[in-house]
Amino acid sequence: MELTCLSKGDGFHYPPCHMLNLCGFRILIDCPLDLSAIKIFSPVPSGVGSEASEYLSDESLDAQNPIQKKQKLERQLTCADLVCEEPWYKTVKALHLWEASFIDIVLISNPMGLLGLPFLTQNPGFFAKIYMTEVTAKIGQLMMEDIVSMHKEFRCFHGPDNSSFPGWIKNLDSEQVPALLKKVVFGESGDDLGSWMRLYSLDDIESCMKKVQGVKFAEEVCYNGTLIIKALSSGLDIGACNWLINGPNGSLSYVSDSIFVSHHARSFDFHGLKETDVLIYSDFSSLQSAEVTEDGCISPDSDNNYISTISDNKDSLLNTEDSLEEMEKLAFVCSCAAESADAGGSTLITITRIGIVLQLLELLSNSLESSSLKVPIFVISSVAEELLAYTNTIPEWLCEQRQEKLISGEPSFGHLKFIKNKKIHLFPAIHSPNLITSWQEPCIVFASHWSLRLGPSVQLLQRWRGDPKSLLVLEDGISSGLGLLPFRPIAMKILQCSFLSGIRLQKLPTLVSVLQPKIFLVPDAVNQRISLAAIKTISILNYFENKTLHVPRIVDNPSVEITTDLASKLSWRKLRQRESFGIARLKGGLLMEDGKHRLVSGLEQEESSGKARPLRHWGSVAPELLLDALLKMGIKGSIEQSTGDNGSEDKSIIHIENPNSGLIEFSEMGTAIITGDENVVSQVFQAIDGVLDGI
């Protein structure tokens, strides 16, 4: 087995990507898109917004102190630095180094891992089988369609451009360009250029999704009779999964970002991943959270609320502390939104994680209903209506509490009734005809995209940024760097939320000792952060980004299953020297079926009688014994002892005289029958068979 980590990803929206070589099949795990990279593009300006940002850039240039002026490279980023072109999208760089036609299987763990797949399936040589859960396929498709529809706005603004080379890159390759921007465009090592792609179309998405085979949780699918692939829930989001692959050379489990106790999706099903030969641990979330532990949920502009994310190292993996903490975060977001609504300000929520959005919608509408506030909630997205309807028809994929709701006949998520009684309004776009009639401020708006470059969030942010009463709720990591640059100065309150998106590092040793894999593959960066020495019995291998790791085979000999009817047809031989052994020559055909070698009856049985003669012999023949045996068959002969040329080697020869002549020559190596008579040969042969073991 071979593992190559193509990208370690970057948080929830950019999951890791791996290439696996298993039993001679090449398996790609996830095909994500680095959507945070589109921060380098400037959003479609609205009339007022662009003026303000120009003004801002002038001001910030003036504000530069003399030291900064000297260091031109280090100068403050301004809005003008952003690329004002139709955006391109950044894919996994290392994936382009692999020939698409050599990929046999693609496994997609969650909707985020699907976003880059149309780029791969566009390739005419791509013929791989694609597996993902049915829900990942549905939600992922909606997300891609949403991106395409939001991207259309850029096309309208910048006009059509069909060049196959990103012209804007040329302008960025100068010394004047800030390092931060260059790092995003060209990457750490400066060779990311080839990973930029023009966005796919709706047709590309459709043809990509046609190639997908949707699976259920714990459904076994068999690839090529050899690999049995199973998706098990990871708890990260609805439909997200880990993978278990069983093959003739052992079992392999792949654990990506997982959440033990979830309040929306089915929780992490780690029982199914126990005791595999190889465990690939691909949860890089701990690396992220460790950096932001100190400000898990902060609102830098106004109230400095601090929620600790450091949890005690408890033995139980299923303690509800994490999930309670998540609920607290959600409740905090709700209370902040209610506060600003109370003060007459609107709230813009740009979070697009489905599970979080659904929970927030439910919490917000419930808390608004119980309070006296009459604030409408708007959800603006081209796919909102379909997505929200869909999430109420998939109870099988949700956490236990929500499955209980099915039993009692309630909808899985509480948004349905609020949509019906007009507390929640769904609109496909900000320019939807009915939006203006029902629009009312203050309000609470859910609008994509989290990158603040695409979709209705841009216009709304431009509208409210000057209002100190309004609140902006962001995904983690957006506020720093380029994210808010085009919208500065911002008077709005900002709440940046980091939600749990993986296994806490402290839980890793416990998890590994529960799962008991024989070989544990862990990212080097993760291994450096936590001591896994306590787990002694397991061999631990570190892997690095863009380095291929060879993993030795564990199972010494693959198993072959023989059908009983074939086994009963085998002709067994007892060995003279060894009583306890039984041997038989095989028949039939060897197949690969359900990941197992199987020997089944073939077609060639009819000539088996003629083939019964042994072809391999072992041991030694005593000439006297053979002579006796020949005599019994009516063949007479005599033994002649001769010495070899160098005098050390003994050679015996049997002369056969009656009824036909011939010689039998014995040596260390074997026996030679020397005669021109076929009958003699077959008789002698029979006699040898009587004194020598063979098969």
Add this chain to the structure above:
Amino acid sequence: MDHVGALPYFTEVCGYNGPIYMSYPTKALSPLMLEDYRRVMVDRRGEEELFTTTHIANCMKKVIAIDLKQTIQVDEDLQIRAYYAGHVLGAVMVYAKMGDAAIVYTGDYNMTTDRHLGAAKIDRLQLDLLISESTYATTIRGSKYPREREFLQAVHKCVAGGGKALIPSFALGRAQELCMLLDDYWERMNIKVPIYFSSGLTIQANMYYKMLISWTSQNVKEKHNTHNPFDFKNVKDFDRSLIHAPGPCVLFATPGMLCAGFSLEVFKHWAPSPLNLVALPGYSVAGTVGHKLMAGKPTTVDLYNGTKVDVRCKVHQVAFSPHTDAKGIMDLTKFLSPKNVVLVHGEKPSMMILKEKITSELDIPCFVPANGETVSFASTTYIKANASDMFLKSCSNPNFKFSNSTQLRVTDHRTADGVLVIEKSKKAKIVHQDEISEVLHEKNHVVSLAHCCPVKVKGESEDDDVDLIKQLSAKILKTVSGAQIHESENCLQVASFKGSLCLKDKCMHRSSSSSSEAVFLCCNWSIADLELGWEIINAIKLNH
């Protein structure tokens, strides 16, 4: 209902405490049906209750819900998996695997897509046994559409004439299917006559249908983004006072078969009027009012408490049913090709006819055991052996043999190089034949053949050795088909057969009788090519 009815009794009264698995819809809907059943049993029929509401609740807590195709490891040996069965919402066929033996058990299933549910869907599995229902073992049903039209027309005619139509049905399945049909028809024909559901039960069941849309047919699934087809537009709740209200209406009332409860009560009031209609969907158990109505055209019917009712209303039998027909059973059996079939549920004579058909047409042994009877089968078991890499490697390369007796035959002997070795109290091993002596800790002993055979009289012609070898190989080619001959100077080789011109005056391998005046080819070959060797020698000797 007929599959889950005794479950609370089994778990709470009899004390079964093993695991219980159900599909999600079944788990969601069974408590409702059980409660409904319990109420009918106790409140209306006055029987002693077998289980209480608490029993139902406790029982349902023990149920583990499963999704389609989800593979569940019940314990170390037993594995189960559910497949879509159609029939009613949540109906599944169950695949169970124990060791190497595998069976499929199907309760009721439906091989054709109906208005709201899909057709049964199952993988091609290797099965030792298929247990199938056979309710309609001899019926073969044609297209549903004419029957659906008949039903719609009957109902339409009744309400157009100002009559009331009663459709007694169970809460699940038929009610939704017929209601979809009617709702759709009402829309198309712009009929304003109200359609009622008798108890909250069926309306509530609609709620479940809406949530469990992924368990319905493809057609319904595709439509649900725009309009959920279980959001019936013309359906209203029924109130007891409406029984005697004037004007036409359609009423779905539980239970089916008119065996008790509300549907029977309504029947009592509506049956005497010739304007009214009773449409009976599906099967009615003997002894019920439903059965009596279907059996003939009675003018009066005895209700259970001794009162008689005059029947002057029209009776329509809905002739489409979500049970599979004989063709469906045959199709499923043929598709799965199990080693054995057992038929359960149905009437004995028609089951025997179907059994005969399965045995003769599909050549699969079929059994129709009576209640309490035990049937035994041989099940699949595999003998497991560890295979050596050398064997598997040699098996990955084709090893074709051509034989040309009457017609050209190509056989592949790659597995014949393998040897199965069993040692007492150890796991069986498969090794390549070249590895066998190593496994047995023995030395190889090669048995070979040798013969020095005359090919030409000395001095006959002055050809040199190379020409002679060429002539010989030409001879060999003529008689031994497909032989690959390698020639070099004074040697030739075919497989393990090696022949070289013998320069010795007196060769050990030469038979003493042959004259010394000839040129000899000294040959040796291994026993694997025994026949080949003789063929070659005979070819060489030819024309000599």
